[in-house]
Amino acid sequence: MPxxxxxxxxxxxxxxxxxxxxxxxxxxxxxxxxxxxxxEVAEGGRLAGVFTQNRYCxxxxxxxxxxxxxKSEIRALVINTGVANAGTGETGLANARASCGAxxxxxxxxxxxxxxxSTGVIMEPLPVDRxxxxxxxxxxxxxxxxxxxxxxxxxxxxxxxxxVSRQVVIDGFTxxxxxxxxxxxxIQPNMATMLGFIATxxxxxxxxxxxxxxxxAERSFNVITVDGDTSTNDSLVIAATGxxxxxxxxxxxxxEFARLCEAVLEVAQILAQAIVRDGEGATKFITIAVDGGATxxxxxxxxxxxxxxxxxKTAFFASDxxxxxxxxxxxxxxxxxxxxxxxxxxxxxxxxxxRGGRAASxxxxxxxxxxxxxEITIRVGxxxxxxxxxxxxxxxxxxxxxxxxxxxx
Amino acid sequence: MPxxxxxxxxxxxxxxxxxxxxxxxxxxxxxxxxxxxxxEVAEGGRLAGVFTQNRYCxxxxxxxxxxxxxKSEIRALVINTGVANAGTGETGLANARASCGAxxxxxxxxxxxxxxxSTGVIMEPLPVDRxxxxxxxxxxxxxxxxxxxxxxxxxxxxxxxxxVSRQVVIDGFTxxxxxxxxxxxxIQPNMATMLGFIATxxxxxxxxxxxxxxxxAERSFNVITVDGDTSTNDSLVIAATGxxxxxxxxxxxxxEFARLCEAVLEVAQILAQAIVRDGEGATKFITIAVDGGATxxxxxxxxxxxxxxxxxKTAFFASDxxxxxxxxxxxxxxxxxxxxxxxxxxxxxxxxxxRGGRAASxxxxxxxxxxxxxEITIRVGxxxxxxxxxxxxxxxxxxxxxxxxxxxx
Numbered sequence: 001m002p003x004x005x006x007x008x009x010x011x012x013x014x015x016x017x018x019x020x021x022x023x024x025x026x027x028x029x030x031x032x033x034x035x036x037x038x039x040e041v042a043e044g045g046r047l048a049g050v051f052t053q054n055r056y057c058x059x060x061x062x063x064x065x066x067x068x069x070x071k072s073e074i075r076a077l078v079i080n081t082g083v084a085n086a087g088t089g090e091t092g093l094a095n096a097r098a099s100c101g102a103x104x105x106x107x108x109x110x111x112x113x114x115x116x117x118s119t120g121v122i123m124e125p126l127p128v129d130r131x132x133x134x135x136x137x138x139x140x141x142x143x144x145x146x147x148x149x150x151x152x153x154x155x156x157x158x159x160x161x162x163x164v165s166r167q168v169v170i171d172g173f174t175x176x177x178x179x180x181x182x183x184x185x186x187i188q189p190n191m192a193t194m195l196g197f198i199a200t201x202x203x204x205x206x207x208x209x210x211x212x213x214x215x216x217a218e219r220s221f222n223v224i225t226v227d228g229d230t231s232t233n234d235s236l237v238i239a240a241t242g243x244x245x246x247x248x249x250x251x252x253x254x255x256e257f258a259r260l261c262e263a264v265l266e267v268a269q270i271l272a273q274a275i276v277r278d279g280e281g282a283t284k285f286i287t288i289a290v291d292g293g294a295t296x297x298x299x300x301x302x303x304x305x306x307x308x309x310x311x312x313k314t315a316f317f318a319s320d321x322x323x324x325x326x327x328x329x330x331x332x333x334x335x336x337x338x339x340x341x342x343x344x345x346x347x348x349x350x351x352x353x354x355r356g357g358r359a360a361s362x363x364x365x366x367x368x369x370x371x372x373x374x375e376i377t378i379r380v381g382x383x384x385x386x387x388x389x390x391x392x393x394x395x396x397x398x399x400x401x402x403x404x405x406x407x408x409x
Numbered sequence: 410m411p412x413x414x415x416x417x418x419x420x421x422x423x424x425x426x427x428x429x430x431x432x433x434x435x436x437x438x439x440x441x442x443x444x445x446x447x448x449e450v451a452e453g454g455r456l457a458g459v460f461t462q463n464r465y466c467x468x469x470x471x472x473x474x475x476x477x478x479x480k481s482e483i484r485a486l487v488i489n490t491g492v493a494n495a496g497t498g499e500t501g502l503a504n505a506r507a508s509c510g511a512x513x514x515x516x517x518x519x520x521x522x523x524x525x526x527s528t529g530v531i532m533e534p535l536p537v538d539r540x541x542x543x544x545x546x547x548x549x550x551x552x553x554x555x556x557x558x559x560x561x562x563x564x565x566x567x568x569x570x571x572x573v574s575r576q577v578v579i580d581g582f583t584x585x586x587x588x589x590x591x592x593x594x595x596i597q598p599n600m601a602t603m604l605g606f607i608a609t610x611x612x613x614x615x616x617x618x619x620x621x622x623x624x625x626a627e628r629s630f631n632v633i634t635v636d637g638d639t640s641t642n643d644s645l646v647i648a649a650t651g652x653x654x655x656x657x658x659x660x661x662x663x664x665e666f667a668r669l670c671e672a673v674l675e676v677a678q679i680l681a682q683a684i685v686r687d688g689e690g691a692t693k694f695i696t697i698a699v700d701g702g703a704t705x706x707x708x709x710x711x712x713x714x715x716x717x718x719x720x721x722k723t724a725f726f727a728s729d730x731x732x733x734x735x736x737x738x739x740x741x742x743x744x745x746x747x748x749x750x751x752x753x754x755x756x757x758x759x760x761x762x763x764r765g766g767r768a769a770s771x772x773x774x775x776x777x778x779x780x781x782x783x784e785i786t787i788r789v790g791x792x793x794x795x796x797x798x799x800x801x802x803x804x805x806x807x808x809x810x811x812x813x814x815x816x817x818x
Contacts, residue, residue: 055747056740056765087736089750089766122733123767227719232737310636310719310805311813318814324531327496328641331465338464341498356465357498358532396719401807404720405727 002160003285003374003394005277010148014165014176016199018042018241021150022141026134028127029082029120034153036131038103038138039077039197045241046206047074048213049115052234058086059096059126060116061233067100067112077237078103078138079117079195080131081156081182086232087123095128102132106139117195119156119182119233151180154195157403158182162274168263170256173246175202179267183226183275196221196236198267202260203242205250212261213238220268223300224392225307226279227400238264276392281399284316285375291388292344292381298335302380303391305333313396316376321367323352330380342383348376411569412694412783412803414686419557423574423585425608427451427650430559431550435543437536438491438529443562445540447512447547448486448606454650455615456483457622458524461643467495468505468535469525470642476509476521486646487512487547488526488604489540490565490591495641496532504537511541515548526604528565528591528642560589563604566812567591571683577672579665582655584611588676592635592684605630605645607676611669612651614659621670622647629677632709633801635688636809637717647673685801690808693725694784700797701790707744711789712800714742722805725785730776732761739789751792757785 019041026036041047049068051061067074078099085092100114107114118126151161165178179198204212217236242248249256277285288306293299306312306329315322326345331338345353348370352362370376428450435445450456458477460470476483487508494501509523516523527535560570574587588607613621626645651657658665686694697715702708715721715738724731732754739752754762757779761771779785 054737054740055742055744056736056749056752084733087733087749087762087766089764092766121731122737123762124733125767229718229720229734229737229741232733232740309638310809311638314810314813317810320814322530324493324496324533324641325638327465328463328531328638331463331641332638333464335464340465340496343465353496353532355498357496357501358534396810398807398810400719401723401726401805401810404723405729 002278003282005160005274007160008148008151008163012165013147013163014167014178015144016176016178016241017144017201017243018045019199019239020142020144021146022138023146023149023153024134024137024141026080026130028080028130034149035081036134036138037079037150037153038135038142039150040107040142041075041239042241043073043075045239046204046209047237047239048210049235049237050213050217052232054232056087056232058084058118058233059088059092060085060118061235062093063096063100064115064235067115070112072110072112074115075109075113076103076107077115077117077197079154081154082120083118083124083126084120084122084233085118085126088125091125095126098128099131102135106135115237117233117235119154119195122232147178147180154180154182156182157280158278160278162271162278164267164270166263166267168259170202170259171246173244175200175244175246175260175263177263177267179271181271181275183278196268196271198264199239199241200264201241201244203244203246203248204240204260205248208250208252208257209238209240211252212264215261216265216268219265220272223390224272224276225304226276226394273392276394279394280403281397282394283374283397284395286316286393286395287377288380288391288393289377289388290380290382292383292385293387294385296387296389299382299387299389300391301335302330302333302382303389305329306378307391307393310396316371316395317397319371321347321364321371323347323367326378327353339383344381344383346379411687412691414569414683416569417557417560417572421574422556422572423576423587424553425585425587425650426553426610426652427454428608428648429551429553430555431547432555432558432562433543433546433550435489435539437489437539443558444490445543445547446488446559446562447544447551448559449516449551450484450648451650452482452484454648455613455618456646456648457619458644458646459622459626461641463641465496465641467493467527467642468497468501469494469527470644471502472505472509473524473644476524479521481519481521483524484518484522485512485516486524486526486606488563490563491529492527492533492535493529493531493642494527494535497534500534504535507537508540511544515544524646526644528563528604531641556587556589563589563591565591566689567687569687571680571687573676573679575672575676577668579611579668580655582653584609584653584655584669584672586672586676588680590680590684592687605677605680607673608648608650609673610650610653612653612655612657613649613669614657617659617661617666618647618649620661621673624670625674625677628674629681632799633681633685634713634716635685635803682801685803688803689812690806691803692783692806693804695725695802695804696786697789697800697802698786698797699789699791701792701794702796703794705796705798708791708796708798709800710744711739711742711791712798714738715787716800716802719805725780725804726806728780730756730773730780732756732776735787736762748792753790753792755788
């Protein structure tokens, strides 16, 4: 079961003026489940996205990049679950384009004003006829207060829907930010996870929004991992409708930009952490904080290496303080000139390792006590500089194997 | 249970003239099991080793490197299981050195003529007094035909002991090669696995032997992976006693060198594959052959990425041809300019993917049939050049989680 994660309360999700959402049961892969979502953004809004670095990226990701490059105003997203439309060659591209064309026609737009997204099984053909047949029901359902249903519509092996809202006051204007995401497996996003969608009514310039999107992705979706597998479909899109009426935020160095960044980052981190809490088979939520690095990149490398080690993850599942496995992972992180005698390891509040070995003060009882809770923080000090990074992950349980051995059946 | 792997038949293991092995039950971590091994190499033998690249390398690995650097003639190895003596700081180094000193004293050698090896739990202190107390029993047991017992003495979570012999005729002289290894978990050797020990009676020069050791490691232990975790203790040592009487093999380009290389590589590959067949929880043995690469390094990167993907490994456990997961792993292997439309994927004899998508000829029935056997070959063509590499791995089952959640208890 997800670690300390309740379904979002629909009444806690705030509408974003200028954004409407419509859901349908299109029967993409299985009958009678919400599996198609259209998000409509009002004229004048701005949108930025980051996408998977997987070279086998999905057809919809390729089409998203094409449509964003045309500089047309993006006015709608179409998202299906069930089939990822990845590893589907030319037919897959044609299907993704056809989906955009059909949504554009239904909403009175051009095809390149629509971005397509898919999630589900890889290498299966997208049943584009069923998708297109579902569009009228989505359009009929379009409304601003549909965020909870939208979060449900993008779930695959997720157990709990993920959605959150925050507000911040900038220049006297109340700015609202609402986001949804899905995750569960094939989760080591590298640019962002499939699918994160965040909207705000802030008025913000195009370049500032693009910068904000990259900044937020690097510190939220890009620092979580469930299984170290980067999906073919990862996409994070942030839309700003400008309906809040605040003066346009354009400079990256301004106080207004910083405040908006903070609010969007909080939403993104809650969503990203929710994906880990609902990671396939997760029983623990683990925060890995690495500091004392010469670069942020090497701190991230250490954090990810620990987070990807099946030996570390199974030890957490067992609540077994087999902490040498963490040291071994630190040693494997690719820092050629790492000096193990300068490395420190804390488990919760307890100092576990220093000077290349076990700390004199450490006891097995401390380790057992620290491993018990469902939320655990590991701190690694590298003793090389002032940089730091934080990675969030979950443990590795029987249920991860069960879920992934069963996924297609 | 191990995949198609039977315990070695003691009578099939050939003695190497100039090598004697002695075993004891020293009670290192648990009572009443073979856990201490001394290998003695006669005067005039040569020895080369490769060791883990993990920066948190174990104390015995540090001492091995020191002793090999002194250029003293190495005459003995001392190997304990139960405790890895890694992450043990200055005390660990002192304990490793004390072990060498005690073995040297018992055999009339200097301490730097002894190499120490340990395998087991990380960050626990080595009970050096019990180790030293076990040395006389090992020495009393020294004999040439003790390879089967030696293979048993180095097991940890291994189910089956690993040992093999081969003979080759060079310049009219019969050369014998015998090796032992252990593995099971924390297996992605990077230089070699803890512990591989291979001996031959060939007469071979020091530089040629060092070259041979690196060549063999790169194509055997360094291309296997169970869980992607590189151990702190990986070590491969090859000893050549020179007792076969053949003319000394010195040139790397000679036909004699090539023949010896082939025989030692065969032994090393059988041992390395045996480690995978006996990987923790393994139910399948998977060969990943990557060709068409621009470099051998990128072929290895693709092979390792597939072999490390928990999603791929759990699909194999389930015999589920969820082959999009393999394409996703290929896309994640870090080849920035990979063109997915040129990639081909074969599962067994069946072409699965080409031109960026599923092959027209592929059927789900083919996939199901190909996933059924306990031994499966995947072939990936990158369409970029003439280089190739092969990686061996196993699947990921409930038992991997069970074994590693229980390991210390």
